Amino acid sequence: xxxxxxxxxxxxxxxxxxxxxxxxxxxxxxxxxxxxxxxxxxxxxxxxxxxxxxxxxxxxxxxxxxxxxxxxxxxxxxxxxxxxxx
Ligand SMILES: [Zn+2]
Numbered sequence: 001x002x003x004x005x006x007x008x009x010x011x012x013x014x015x016x017x018x019x020x021x022x023x024x025x026x027x028x029x030x031x032x033x034x035x036x037x038x039x040x041x042x043x044x045x046x047x048x049x050x051x052x053x054x055x056x057x058x059x060x061x062x063x064x065x066x067x068x069x070x071x072x073x074x075x076x077x078x079x080x081x082x083x084x085x086x
Contacts, residue, residue, distance in 0.1 A: 003041035003052065012049040013037070016063050016070045021082065029078040030058035037061070037080075 010022045027034040033055040040051040040060055048064040053076070060076040074080070 001043055003043055006036075006038040006040040006042050006051065006054075008042040008044050009037065009040070009049050009051055012044065012063050012065070013061075015065075016072055024080050024082040026060060026080045027078040028053040028056060028058055028060060029076050031056040032078065 007022065013021045022036075022038050024037055025034060026037050026040075031053060033053055035054060037051060037060070039054050041054055041057070043050040043052070048062065048071075050059060050063075051061040052058065053060055058076055060074075062071075062073040064071040
């Protein structure tokens with residue numbers, strides 16, 4: 001499966017976590033690469049989305065959407081920082 005630019009995650013991540021999430025800085029738990037999540041490699045399907053590290057291809061985040069809930073796994077992120085709104 002070919003990956004998309006991380007901006008393809010914007011809609012799915014905004015629905016699950018808020019619109020600020022895609023601009024957040026995230027650090028890969030695997031290789032410690034730090035970048036905005038919009039630069040991650042995005043794999044988007046009808047069920048949800050996977051964000052992979054642009055450096056090591058490790059899974060950073062998984063979002064699965066069902067009819068009744070949204071499941072979010074951020075275990076591939078060592079940390080994340082989101083700028084405060086004005
Ligand atoms: Zn990495």
